Amino acid sequence: MFNFLSKINPFYKFVFIIVSSTILTFLHFLWLNVAVFGICLLLLFLGAPSKQFLKALKFLIPVSILAFSLFMSGIHFGVDASSELGSVSFESTQNGLNMSTRVFAFASLGLLFALTTDSHALIKSMQKEAKLPRKFAYGMLCAVNLLPYMKQEYQHARLAFLVRGERIHFFSLKPIFSMLVHCFQWSETLSIAMFSKGFYEDGSI
Amino acid sequence: MSLSATNISFKYFKDTNTNIIQHFNLSLEKGKITLLTGKSGCGKSTLAYILAGLYPENTGFLESGEVLFEGQNIHALTPNERVPYVTMMFQNPDLQFCMTNLNHELAFCLENIGVPEAKMPALIQNAVRCLDIEHLLGRSFYTMSGGEKQKCALCCIFVLRSQCIILDEAFANIDGESARDIIAMLQKMNVTVLAIDHNISLWDGAYDNIISMDGSDANKNAFSAHLHPAGEDILTAEHLSVRDIHYPKMSFQKGSISAILGKSGCGKTTFFHTLIGQNKYKGKLTLKGQTMKGLRKKTLFSQCGIVFQNPANQFLALNVFDEILVSVKRWHKEKDEDWQKEKTLALLDLFQLKKYLHYSPYLLSQGQQRRLAVLSMIAGEQEILLLDEPTYGQDFENISNMMKLLVEKAQHGLTIIFTTHNEHVAQAFAHQIIRL
Numbered sequence: 318m319f320n321f322l323s324k325i326n327p328f329y330k331f332v333f334i335i336v337s338s339t340i341l342t343f344l345h346f347l348w349l350n351v352a353v354f355g356i357c358l359l360l361l362f363l364g365a366p367s368k369q370f371l372k373a374l375k376f377l378i379p380v381s382i383l384a385f386s387l388f389m390s391g392i393h394f395g396v397d398a399s400s401e402l403g404s405v406s407f408e409s410t411q412n413g414l415n416m417s418t419r420v421f422a423f424a425s426l427g428l429l430f431a432l433t434t435d436s437h438a439l440i441k442s443m444q445k446e447a448k449l450p451r452k453f454a455y456g457m458l459c460a461v462n463l464l465p466y467m468k469q470e471y472q473h474a475r476l477a478f479l480v481r482g483e484r485i486h487f488f489s490l491k492p493i494f495s496m497l498v499h500c501f502q503w504s505e506t507l508s509i510a511m512f513s514k515g516f517y518e519d520g521s522i
Numbered sequence: 523m524s525l526s527a528t529n530i531s532f533k534y535f536k537d538t539n540t541n542i543i544q545h546f547n548l549s550l551e552k553g554k555i556t557l558l559t560g561k562s563g564c565g566k567s568t569l570a571y572i573l574a575g576l577y578p579e580n581t582g583f584l585e586s587g588e589v590l591f592e593g594q595n596i597h598a599l600t601p602n603e604r605v606p607y608v609t610m611m612f613q614n615p616d617l618q619f620c621m622t623n624l625n626h627e628l629a630f631c632l633e634n635i636g637v638p639e640a641k642m643p644a645l646i647q648n649a650v651r652c653l654d655i656e657h658l659l660g661r662s663f664y665t666m667s668g669g670e671k672q673k674c675a676l677c678c679i680f681v682l683r684s685q686c687i688i689l690d691e692a693f694a695n696i697d698g699e700s701a702r703d704i705i706a707m708l709q710k711m712n713v714t715v716l717a718i719d720h721n722i723s724l725w726d727g728a729y730d731n732i733i734s735m736d737g738s739d740a741n742k743n744a745f746s747a748h749l750h751p752a753g754e755d756i757l758t759a760e761h762l763s764v765r766d767i768h769y770p771k772m773s774f775q776k777g778s779i780s781a782i783l784g785k786s787g788c789g790k791t792t793f794f795h796t797l798i799g800q801n802k803y804k805g806k807l808t809l810k811g812q813t814m815k816g817l818r819k820k821t822l823f824s825q826c827g828i829v830f831q832n833p834a835n836q837f838l839a840l841n842v843f844d845e846i847l848v849s850v851k852r853w854h855k856e857k858d859e860d861w862q863k864e865k866t867l868a869l870l871d872l873f874q875l876k877k878y879l880h881y882s883p884y885l886l887s888q889g890q891q892r893r894l895a896v897l898s899m900i901a902g903e904q905e906i907l908l909l910d911e912p913t914y915g916q917d918f919e920n921i922s923n924m925m926k927l928l929v930e931k932a933q934h935g936l937t938i939i940f941t942t943h944n945e946h947v948a949q950a951f952a953h954q955i956i957r958l
Contacts, residue, residue, distance in 0.1 A: 513576060
């Protein structure tokens, strides 16, 4: 299996995905949506490791649910809104299909990019090609790298509340607040650690 | 002379009258390892940040004094001009990297000092080979132990070619063996080192000078305590295994103090998290003769408290007073508010934290944070207390006071299990020592 997608310059890939998505936003053709979805899946199948392709299929499960709900909405509340509930016309079916396939098209474009691009490589190429300032580039990288720690921290915060006998529910905001306080502390510590390694906003690239 | 600081006075807030550091002088000899000790909260970490040029650039106000490296004022330089002279290694191994792996991190360091991209691979390979950590180069930091991360942090300093390294309790969360490995690496690098550490024994045979910031005796480690006989078994573990960690048979008696020792990653924290129902396990865990499988969380936490390894994970409130008041209110619901507040003040006084009542817990020093975390649990009435590394970052006096209070609590029936890397503490205060 080839792995050519991850070898494409991430910045060019990024621009391509943004331009494609923007064009897709203004065009309403069923066949175009299906073609974009098909091409993206084919590219993922041929140009990415099979692990990533399977991951994409997994992500498409919730996307399918969303697409189905949009399909139903399109049928009943779309073009012919005056028709009675339960009656399905050709136009409304086409409208429903159009809306649901758009979801698949946008999702597949996003997956094509996300599953074949390394965040580090993307930021570095943005720095080179788009002259992204170092401060933003490394700030973004730090934030991306902290994501797994944030998840861990949220679990720690929930545990801290439980251990101290504080009641928290699944949607409780208290642990999120604790986690955010910690993240705020982290951002300071991390920026100091970066300065200690000679990081300088206007430094060399 | 390598690095020298003269007449340093520093404070965090412009409006406060008291300085954290007052007219402090220090000079480090070139190529020597100097240890800096002092009571927790006396300003050691703050001094380290000033010496490394990170304060007051990032926070605080330098009232007087200057830091010179071979005649060059450190604070007049930009970060990339400064690193060849002096840099720093931090306590928290998780928060000193902005990349996902060592390879990228080393490239980031080299980019900062203006090394062309073409020359980077050779320099990176040379650094990891010299420090014998080639196997860590491509691994994600997220999967590394604390000791491995600190070795990576040192490797970054190596490629920056810093002539002076300041370590701010860099071994706080790692085992003795990893710490000694890093000390050996430092000796190999032949640089000037200033290390803040309460655990002097780790540095035996490696350090040249020792400086106490507040005049306290850094070599004290003769702990002593009178331990009373323990009661019947309250907690037992048989054939316990969590993921790929297999534990020996363990039993903990009511009113006893047990110390768990072992290398980082050997499963000390995992054992505690298993006891509080956070991990799936095989084998048998019994609490008061009953299996712990299926025990409700509420029941479990009313009997078993824990102090986390990272004290910041313990905090729920926005100030020190409220932090303890939360625990007092939970365990003494029947008492009136005045009583609860008085009790909170008394507890804070016991741990020398009364003067920080209105501080955010996160603004306390590492040692003070650990004391506050322990206190937030001691304020409860659980029967079992698990303490993950409660003594690190504490000076002799604070360890003594804290452990004596725990001994007193144990006399009243509290079963205490703590992990530590400090052999002296384990020998003096534990009924039994379990080595994993």
